[in-house]
Amino acid sequence: LSQAEAVASLVFSQTSASARAALRGLSGELGEKIKGIREGLMRLVADLEAGLDFAEDDIEFISREDVEGQLKNNLSQISELIRGARAGMILSEGVKLVIAGKPNVGKSTLMNALLERDRVIVTPYPGTTRDVVEEVINLEGVPVRLSDTAGIRDDAGEIEKEGVARSWRAMEEADLVY
Secondary structure: OHHHHHHHHHHOOOOHHHHHHHHHHHOOHHHHHHHHHHHHHHHHHHHHHHHHHOHHHOOOOOOHHHHHHHHHHHHHHHHHHHHHHHHHHHHHHOEEEEEOOOOOOOHHHHHHHHHOOOOOOOOOOOOOOOOOEEEEEEEOOEEEEEEEOOOOOOOOOHHHHHHHHHHHHHHHHOOEEO
């Protein structure tokens, strides 16, 4: 399953770093690590069950310290896999960064500067941006999904109120808000 997901990640990679991560996934390394953890836990369970089955014979199949040591080792390996999965998700899905704030503070100007092109309309009039405008940039191999939003203000007109509501939703879904 992890190798099949790696194929999909490779097909939909947005940066060379995410493509390299997907290629590493194709090797089956993740599946082998999970298999090793599973086998270690199965051996531990077998030792514990044998100890219970022969408890009255005073035969110790595994010491309490060994159980604790093996469980800590497995927990450490699982934690490492979780950290790797988070990093992999960032490489494949990117980071959602929302540019938010009051009207006319430079949100759209910042968006255009980050994109290095005029993607978003910039005027001296509040309320120019009324919808969430999204673009993806490659920031040192990490896809960053930039979102320019409508300015947040209480006295927005009827149409602009919807833009403000969308701005709040974008901020709730964001990994980072600037």
